[in-house]
Amino acid sequence: MTDLTHLNSTESSHSDTPADATAIPPSPPENAAPAMAFAQLQLADKLARAVAEMGYERMTPIQAQAIPVVLTGQDVMGAAQTGTGKTAAFTLPLLQRMLKHENASTSPARHPVRALVLLPTRELADQVAQQVKLYAKYTDLRCAVVFGGIDMKPQTAELKKGVEVLVATPGRLLDHIEAKSAVLNQVEYVVLDEADRMLDIGFLPDLQRILSYLPKQRTTLLFSATFSPEIKRLAGSYLQNPVTIEVARSNATAPNVEQRFYSVSDDDKRAALHQVLRTRGMKQAFVFVNSKLGCARLARSLEREGLITAALHGDKSQDERLKALDAFKKGEVDLLVCTDVAARGLDIKDVPAVFNFDLPFNAEDYVHRIGRTGRAGASGLAVSFVGGGNDVRLLADIEKLIKKKCEIEPMDMGVAERPPRRDSVERDRGERLERSDRAERREHTERTPRREYPRAAAPRDPFFDKPYEPSDAPAAPSWEPAKPTTSGRSISANIKPKRVVAALFKST
Numbered sequence: 001m002t003d004l005t006h007l008n009s010t011e012s013s014h015s016d017t018p019a020d021a022t023a024i025p026p027s028p029p030e031n032a033a034p035a036m037a038f039a040q041l042q043l044a045d046k047l048a049r050a051v052a053e054m055g056y057e058r059m060t061p062i063q064a065q066a067i068p069v070v071l072t073g074q075d076v077m078g079a080a081q082t083g084t085g086k087t088a089a090f091t092l093p094l095l096q097r098m099l100k101h102e103n104a105s106t107s108p109a110r111h112p113v114r115a116l117v118l119l120p121t122r123e124l125a126d127q128v129a130q131q132v133k134l135y136a137k138y139t140d141l142r143c144a145v146v147f148g149g150i151d152m153k154p155q156t157a158e159l160k161k162g163v164e165v166l167v168a169t170p171g172r173l174l175d176h177i178e179a180k181s182a183v184l185n186q187v188e189y190v191v192l193d194e195a196d197r198m199l200d201i202g203f204l205p206d207l208q209r210i211l212s213y214l215p216k217q218r219t220t221l222l223f224s225a226t227f228s229p230e231i232k233r234l235a236g237s238y239l240q241n242p243v244t245i246e247v248a249r250s251n252a253t254a255p256n257v258e259q260r261f262y263s264v265s266d267d268d269k270r271a272a273l274h275q276v277l278r279t280r281g282m283k284q285a286f287v288f289v290n291s292k293l294g295c296a297r298l299a300r301s302l303e304r305e306g307l308i309t310a311a312l313h314g315d316k317s318q319d320e321r322l323k324a325l326d327a328f329k330k331g332e333v334d335l336l337v338c339t340d341v342a343a344r345g346l347d348i349k350d351v352p353a354v355f356n357f358d359l360p361f362n363a364e365d366y367v368h369r370i371g372r373t374g375r376a377g378a379s380g381l382a383v384s385f386v387g388g389g390n391d392v393r394l395l396a397d398i399e400k401l402i403k404k405k406c407e408i409e410p411m412d413m414g415v416a417e418r419p420p421r422r423d424s425v426e427r428d429r430g431e432r433l434e435r436s437d438r439a440e441r442r443e444h445t446e447r448t449p450r451r452e453y454p455r456a457a458a459p460r461d462p463f464f465d466k467p468y469e470p471s472d473a474p475a476a477p478s479w480e481p482a483k484p485t486t487s488g489r490s491i492s493a494n495i496k497p498k499r500v501v502a503a504l505f506k507s508t
């Protein structure tokens, strides 16, 4: 188990008198309070047992501050970096409060939705629901998750059976409300998690609609990594005398993450990425880019250069996104190339490095991106490439936000080797894939015939001349029978087979 309990805590905000939601406590005190044991909370045995099974003895700072407040039923406005244990911080006290409603009846009417947890992305919703289920496993309280991108019917069937805790993304929840499969008139607790991100994505109207369906008498918990003026406005409209809790200064970056900024031209960024991975001996990393198109292209280029990559962006189907994450977690994928929306809040342990291949347009995203590494107290590396264009201005925004000078270092591309060619890493990759789940790989291979690339380095990838195609397009045209791979090894889903093109003119 990783010890998260030493993380910084401002601990000043939890007071008996409800604090003004706009009053963000100042920087952390010099001496953080000693970590509190879960045993001090006197949680119900059913919950304490689940916590113990997860291997947690001591609370993280957000847990130590939020759980006692939520247990009293007060509204909370919480600022916590991702990876601080905030899911348990709201889940455990909500489950404890809902235990009075627990029953084993099979009647759906006895299991109305009492707690609603809203999150911005499908992956986050899935992740939080999995955690809620683990904490609730010894109770009769039911949890379900609904998010878009997949069939509504199984979700409807689950909702109709009755669930006490509903974890959802806003759009799909509204679909279920309209279809009358989600009835929210008995909701007692609402959690708006990653609230700043929900606003960034443009979910404010959806949130307002959803909140209008809920009883006025309820407890509302809002968690956000950053407290922008919009977040404060949202809190002002929907929270009542919230207790403000903050475990690290807003927008602070974790001290255990080494941040490096390299001056690299756009053309050299891929070589620079290879160089950092090689010199640091790193196997896995997140690589952030700003656009879906850039994400697909970069994943493809890196794949051609011998790295096993998966692209995670909004145009990927839900199934593809979950598979890519799963493959990354299993170590079958070296690089997860992603956009901000797709990657927000993902809890993947032990990611040694994060690359900002593109500097984020929004400085707050920098904090979120580099929060993917150094999670749960581990050390991490965050490398940002500072190129041309607006990068100097974007970097100045980041410096302003994190209140730290970002020293730009030159990257000596003279010593950078060309990115390794696919062939040179095949053996290593083969060994790793052999260790992975063969059945799943075989299935993947059958679906995605291997594309053969010319041996000589092509001066330009023809992919870049084609319009962008979202990845849920069929892997191969229906008229082209799937060819078995020559090596028997799987390839990335980013690589599509060549299409058969009708020849209109024949050369003589």
Ligand code: AMP
Residues within 6 Å of the ligand: 001, 002, 003, 004, 005, 056, 057, 058, 059, 060, 063, 081, 082, 083, 084, 085, 086, 087, 088, 347, 376
């Ligand atoms: P979260 O911020 O909720 O995404 O949690 C980040 C990670 O910390 C998850 O993998 C949790 O399972 C883990 N975690 C939560 N609470 C604790 C705790 N008290 N001690 C150690 N790890 C924890």
